[in-house]
Amino acid sequence: MKSVMKKIYFLTIMILTFSCQDFVEKQPYDIITDATVIQDEESAKGAILGMYSNFQDGNQYGNFIIAVPGVLSDELIHSGSFPTVAEMDQNEVIPTNVNIRNIWASHYTGIYIANTVLERIGTITIDPTLKSQLQGEALFGRALFHFNLANLFGGVPLAKETNLDVLRSISRATLAETFDFIISDLNQAATLLAGVDHGSNADNKNRATDWAAKALLARVHLYKGDLVTAGTYANEVINSGKFSLEANYMDIFGGNASSESIFQIFSSTNDQNGAAFWFRVDGRYEYAPSTEFQNAIEAGDVRAAVIDTQSGKVAAAKYVDVGTGTDQSIVLRLAEMYLIRAEANLGAIQADNDVNTIRSRAKLGNKTNVTLDDILQERFIELSFEGHRWHDLVRTNKVSTVMSVINPLTWGSNDVLMPIPQYEIDQNPSLKGFQNPGY
Amino acid sequence: MRQTLLLCMTFFLFATITVAQERSVTGTVTSAEDGTTLPGVSVLEKGTSNGTVTDVNGQYKITVTGDNSVLLFTFVGMATQEVSVGSRSSININLETDITQLSEVVVIGYGTVLKKELTGSVASVSADEIGKLPVLSVNQALQGQAAGVFVTANSGTPGGGISVRVRGQTSINASNDPLYIVDGVPVEAGNLVQQGFGGEQQNALAGLNPQDIESIQVLKDASTMAIYGARAANGVVLITTKTGKSGESRINFNTWTGWANETGRVEMVGSQDWIDLQNEARANDGLTAKTNADWGWDGTTNTNWMDEIFRTARISEHNLSASGGSENTTYYVSGAYRDEEGVIIGSGLERFSGRINLQTKASEKLSFGTRIGISNDKNSRIMNDNNIYGVYSASVLTPSIKPVYDENGNYVDALPSFNTNPVRSALVPRYDISTLKVITNLNVNYNIFEGLDFRSDFSYDLTEVSEDLYAPKSTSRGRGSDGLGQFNYIRRGTYAIEPTLRYTKTINNSHKINAILGSTFQERSTISSRVEGSGYGRESLTYITSAATITSGSSNRTDYSFNSFFGRVNYSMDEKYNLSASLRRDGSSRFGSGNKFGTFYALGASWIFSDESFMSGIDFIDLGKLRVSYGVTGNDQIGDFTYIGSWTGSANYQDLPASAPNNIENPNLKWEETSALDIGLELSLFQKVDFELGYFYQNTTDLLYGRPLPRTTGFAIVQENLGNIENKGLEINIRSVNVESNDFLWKTNFNIAFTKNKVLSLIDVNDEPLPQGFASAIIIGEPLNTFYGLKFMGVDPTTGESIFEDYNGDGSSTTDDNQVIGDHNPDFYGGFTNTFSYKGLSLDVFFQFVQGVDVYNYSQGFAMFPGSPWGLNTSLLDRWQNPGDITDIPKLSTVRGLNGADNSRFLEDGSYVRLKNIKLSYEFPQDLISKAKIKNLTVYALGSNILTFTKYTGADPEISSLANTSTAKGTDFLSFPQAKMYSIGLNIGL
Known part of the structure; x- marks a missing residue:
């Protein structure tokens, strides 16, 4: 009996104890878990590449961030079929506009990746130089994402961490706070990226460098209205000797890493850029150069090549590779620095010189005593289809004058800002009541 | 003296009596x-x-x-x-077999119990009932046989998916399939085929031969299900295969062969009508008519595509089994072959299956047994459903003006835009899916002392599916890539070890205790791969070894493990009062770290009131039982790693691999939970009638759903447990022996269930309808599978325009007027079987019925718009043409307008009554055949699905293109109909 009881005890215990916690802990294969996404140098590099990859999205430099400022303004007209783009063309964007919602979403995904790098990089074993570099790149990315959002929406929620509970109820910052945050990130990035060399010429343009940070700082200060600081940064970039204007204007674009380019988004046949598909007749042809733009091109201007005619239709020609998508989207280039320095030095000879540097590259005659309008005109043509026009009009308070002529029936002063996507307001209680005026 | 004599005689008598x-x-x-x-x-x-x-x-x-x-x-x-x-x-x-089943033993989880002592609700289907049906798989055999079990075929594809729902649908995103246990082995129920075949999928149970099954028990209420814990919320189907019996060996051979055709089809117009309808539409819109040449018609071709693709299919099956045993060992061995052509050309299934079940008593205390079932089936499939490369779908879409072959005998690209040819799509590509299925179990039983047994089950379930797919460049699917070849492979194996201790004790002949304590260790591993190649030099090169470019390839692996501890006690007093209590603690690798283990329990009680003294006068009640149970079960079919925060490694930049965020973590993610209440009354009357009435109420909470997140979080949704669905209903089951005289027997089996389903809550933002599928939506307060669209009020006799209800009262009809227009939930459903036997002759008639389901006839809807180049439905012949015409078909136009929006014109009543099975058999008398040493010789003729009574105008009211969703069932979009079959067969028993 005793031995039987022993057997029973043994069996019972055997049955009872095997409620094993370890047995039901399984790790997935081939899924990078949140815990392991940044665990060493290789994975940290992979995460930063993921951040850059996010810029390639069709809601960013793969299309909309370069096209929307054109459609909203007098640079592009809607020649396609999407009603959401038609809304932009008529400056009648509604809060449920799906494209606007996706632009917002795509940027915040990129910010999330940048914040993941910034939070985790301190926890791994990593070469200190590489660490500074990756931090600098993440800060640059975070700043650029927020900047692109601010230019469309005004003050936006500033995402500084990855904590879900914080982010799901985050409030909007003011425009000033947003700019301060962006500037702070870029200043840090410039410091951390000082002297960083990514390797090849192309690599140094596809990834953030301290010059990219400074060039962006020039633009940010310009948009903020701080012309002096903007001019200082532009000057520093021009005088660095790292970049030179392309002799042939159209050589800047396409699949190269032009000498003029400071920061551009990578593309290849394996990793195609969809932008061309939206501009070209053999693609969607969703937008076309406006008559105002065509009329603004001066006779003899080499830059008339930015538009061409395909199958009898006028199309933008900066992104042309529909089949294999190898056009690289330019974010920052030297020509813009000249024009920023010119604007910063309005009234001085420097302004004339800088404008004329750009004009002579375009095989146009010189101008003297350049005015703000001259600079805006130059920017209109020089930086066409690169996502500048709307922002230039808005920051110089010329947007109402221009757009009330283009869209007399639908233009209203509230159209200066895009609506915060309705979906965001619905899901985030902190945004309720903070929609942009007029929506 | 007399007294003494009397005494002696009495004594003598006594003695005699005593001796006697x-x-x-x-x-x-x-x-x-x-x-x-x-x-x-x-x-x-x-x-x-x-x-x-x-x-x-x-x-x-x-x-x-x-x-x-x-x-x-x-x-x-x-x-x-x-x-x-x-x-x-x-x-x-x-x-005699106990008709009233008073002493019937019911298989419940981990054991059996007398039907009398059961506190829960179990539906039983016996080997006889299964054996009569010529079905391919066991889940088809459940249709109409068990109250509360709703079975629908997704389409008529041989080996195609079957949907089984026990007491309603509980889930939106997790699986709604019940847990299938075959001889204690948890068996894979999902679709493993990687190439999409629309809603048709694959029936995971097709490998188990229904002829090998002894009985099926469906556990429906908490007191029977809770012992299966987190896998049981959708019901548990316990399948027991046949075993041998000690005694003489029995050999049985059964063979049958049949002819099958489709149960219905969509009628399309002929060429002249097609041209006339198209031109009338143009005329109505002010456009000029096009000539025959413009339309691409030679003036004579009138291809009936339905005739081209449908055929009379041949189906046959052969089953051989042997069983028997000695005092200590019993065996059951079987082998079977089934060859089933599909009613559409180019489709068919072939299955080989075999089984060996052995049980042996090794010693007084030790016994063990093994059950091994193996099957291999090869399914030659065709593309179908919502798919332009499909055969049936293309036959609806292709107008009759194009011929099948051109003058040289080559296939014509008959369908405009997509360039498919339905006959070529059926016959030329190769889509062969081979499935190997092994279900095996080893059980060891050791009797420790009287009443206490130790038993352990070791089981393994293996499914291996290889898909050998090739579409040559002559077909439209293969054209763009110069021939498209794919090879997909998946291997899923689950092993489980379940040691248990079982204790039985009867005290004082009136207190009976039955207890079990056990644990489960289960691990499942899935490994899969796919490779695709294009660029084939010639049509005769069909495997990827000949492809010029390997366009993509990948492989992957996921694992899942499950661990539990459980116990149950059944207590019975005086065979009158029964109590049962069960408890189970389940841990699953699918649950987040915050909720790794869940506890499930149930309590049940039943009272045999017919044995009470106050019932002693009422003789006609042989058994009267009242039962009630309440418990909590779970559903862990939520995706293997949904709780993990994850990134993908598939982003890239500078042609280097990069990581991008994929899924936000939810460490608290857990199972969906169902609490269920069951109340029932069971009566056996007059020794002839078994009556059962049951009521159930089930509340499912913690539904797995993606809660939308603001995008500032970096993610669109977080998978959470939110949401609440309710199921309730009434089930009635009647078995009766109506007439039982010398030679004539008439038995009836009737079951019916009235069920209601309602989504009580989901995400609390706005309560807006969440669109699903084509015309379905999830709406709070409505059942799942609700249809949402415009309400069609008829055609205006003056103008011929459709009238839609202005639901929001804004004065105009737009898509803002969408409202609930119907749903695909039955009001009631069930089955009705009558068996008549006279001497050796027997007639078995089985009707299955479903009432109250709506079906969105999108197949027809798609074929009612001239202006597109597709085929047109014959219902258009009744269109409105002149003012004053009263009809339901609006004026023809090349513009769809609101007619093309989701609306109730295409929503039809899908209720039906179907003669599912009718079997006439004759058993040769014993004295005749015993001379030849034959124990049983039966011949029979059988008709299945031969009559369908329905108002539905589509091909088959039962099918569903989006059957793999829980929210958009009942949409018929080019799904192909089931088959009706006439067959003859022979059974020999030796």
Whole structure:
């Protein structure tokens, strides 16, 4: 009996104890878990590449961030079929506009990746130089994402961490706070990226460098209205000797890493850029150069090549590779620095010189005593289809004058800002009541 | 003197009587059903404890005391017989099957229980009932057989997916399939085919031959299900395969062959009508008519595509089995082959299956057994459903103006835009799916001491699917890539070890305790791969070894593990009061770290009120039972790693691999939970009728759903447990023997369930309808599978325009007027079987019915718009043409307008009554065949699905293109209909 009881005890215990916690802990294969996404140098590099990859999205430099400022303004007209783009063309964007919602979403995904790098990089074993570099790149990315959002929406929620509970109820910052945050990130990035060399010429343009940070700082200060600081940064970039204007204007674009380019988004046949598909007749042809733009091109201007005619239709020609998508989207280039320095030095000879540097590259005659309008005109043509026009009009308070002529029936002063996507307001209680005026 | 004589005589008499009292009685006990001897029958002298058991030859010997003794013969599943011994010394008994099932044993989780002592709701289907149906798989055999179990076929594809729902749908994103256990082995129920075939999918149980099944029990309420814990919320289907019986061996051979055609089809117009309708639409819109040449018609071609693709299919099946055993070992061995052509050309299925079940008693205390079932089936599939490369779909879409072949005998690209040819799509590509299925179980039973047994089950379920797919460049699917070849492979194996301790004790003959304690270790591993190649030099090169470019390839692996501890106690007092309690603690690798283990429990009670003294006068009630149960079960089919925060490694930049965020973590992610209440009344009356009435209420909470997040978080949704669905209903089950005379028997089996489903809550933002599928939506307060669209009010006789209800009252009809227009939930459903037998002849008639489902006939809807180049439906011939016409078909136009929006014009009543099975069989009399040493010879003729009564105008009211969703069922979008079959067969038993 005793031995039987022993057997029973043994069996019972055997049955009872095997409620094993370890047995039901399984790790997935081939899924990078949140815990392991940044665990060493290789994975940290992979995460930063993921951040850059996010810029390639069709809601960013793969299309909309370069096209929307054109459609909203007098640079592009809607020649396609999407009603959401038609809304932009008529400056009648509604809060449920799906494209606007996706632009917002795509940027915040990129910010999330940048914040993941910034939070985790301190926890791994990593070469200190590489660490500074990756931090600098993440800060640059975070700043650029927020900047692109601010230019469309005004003050936006500033995402500084990855904590879900914080982010799901985050409030909007003011425009000033947003700019301060962006500037702070870029200043840090410039410091951390000082002297960083990514390797090849192309690599140094596809990834953030301290010059990219400074060039962006020039633009940010310009948009903020701080012309002096903007001019200082532009000057520093021009005088660095790292970049030179392309002799042939159209050589800047396409699949190269032009000498003029400071920061551009990578593309290849394996990793195609969809932008061309939206501009070209053999693609969607969703937008076309406006008559105002065509009329603004001066006779003899080499830059008339930015538009061409395909199958009898006028199309933008900066992104042309529909089949294999190898056009690289330019974010920052030297020509813009000249024009920023010119604007910063309005009234001085420097302004004339800088404008004329750009004009002579375009095989146009010189101008003297350049005015703000001259600079805006130059920017209109020089930086066409690169996502500048709307922002230039808005920051110089010329947007109402221009757009009330283009869209007399639908233009209203509230159209200066895009609506915060309705979906965001619905899901985030902190945004309720903070929609942009007029929506 | 007289007194003494009297005393002596009395004494002498007494002595004689005393001597005469001790008598030996012998005899043989046989089964009345098939004449086999029955070992193990209990023979008891009534009123005493004197008893014995029949031996391996069915023979017994018992010593009785007196001529007035009565012998009781009892055996499981047989009606107890009482015989007065009288003066006989040899009594042979023929035991009848217990019609009223009072002593029926019911298989429940981890054991069996007497039906009398059951506190829960279990639906049983027996081998007889399954054996009569010529179905491919066991889940088809459940249709219409069990109250509360709603079975629908997704389409008529041989081996295609079958949907089984026990007491309604509980989930939106997790699986709604019940847990299938075959001989204690948890068996894969999902679709493993990687290439999409629309809603048709694959039936994971097709590998299990229904002829090998002894019984199916569907556990429906908490007290029976909760012992399966986190896998049980959708019900548990327990399948037990056949075992041998000690005694003489039985060999059985069954063969049948049949002819099948489709149950219905969509009627399309002929060429002249097509041209006329198209031109009329143009005329109505002010456009000029196009000539025959413009339309691409040669003036004579009139291809009936339906005729081209449908055929009379041949189906046949052969089953051979042998069973028997000695005192200690029993065996059941079987082998079967089934060859099933599909009713559409180019489709068909071939299955080989075999089984060996062995059980042996190694010693007094130790017994063990093994069950191994293996099957291999090859399914030649065709593309279908919502797919332009489909055969049936293209046949609806292709107008009759194009021929099948051109003058050179080559296939014509008949369907405009997509360039498909339905006949070529059926015959030329190769889509062969081979499935190997192995279900095996080893059980070891050790009797520790009286009443206490240790039993352990070791089981393994393996499914291996290889998909060999090739579309040559002559087909439209293969054209763009110069021939498209794919090879997909998946191997899923689950092993489980379940040690248990089982204890049975009867105290004082009135308190019966049955307890079990056990644990489960289960691990599942899935490994899969796919490779695709393009660029084939010639049509005869069809494998990827010949492809010029490997366009993509990948492989992957996921694992899942499951661990539990459980216990159950069944207590029965005086065979009148029964209580059961079960508890189970489940841990699953699918649950987040915050909720790794869940606890599930149930309590049940039943009362045999017919045994109470106050019922003693009421004789016609043989058994009356009231039962109630309440418990909590879970559903862990939520995706293997949904709780993990994850990134993908598939982003890239500078042609280097990069990581991007994928899924936000939810460490608290857990199972969906269902609490269920069951109340029932069971009556057995007049020794002829079994009646069961049950009510259930189930509340499912913690539904897995993606809660939308603001994008500032970096993510769109977080998978959470939110959401609440309710299911309730009434089930009625009646079995009766209506007439039982000398040679004539008439039995009826009727089941019906009334069910209601309602989504109580989901995400609390706005309560807006969440669109699903084509015209379905999830709406709070409505059932799942609700249809949402415009309400069609008819055609204006003056203008011929459609009128839609202005639901929001804004003065105009737009898509803002969408409202609830119907749903695909039955008001009631069930089955009705009648069996008549007269001498050797027997007729079995089985009707299955469903009432109250709406079906969105999108197949027809798609073919009602001239202006597109597709085929047109014959219903258009009744269109409105002149003012004053009263019709439901609006004026023809090339512009769809609101007619093309989701609206109730295409929503039809899908209720039906179907003659599912009718079987006429003749069993040759024993005396005739026993000379040839044959024990059983039966011939039969069978018709299945031969009559369908329905108002539905589409091909088949049962099918569903989006059957793999829980929210958009009942949408018929080019799904192909089921088959009706006539067959003849023969059964020989040796």
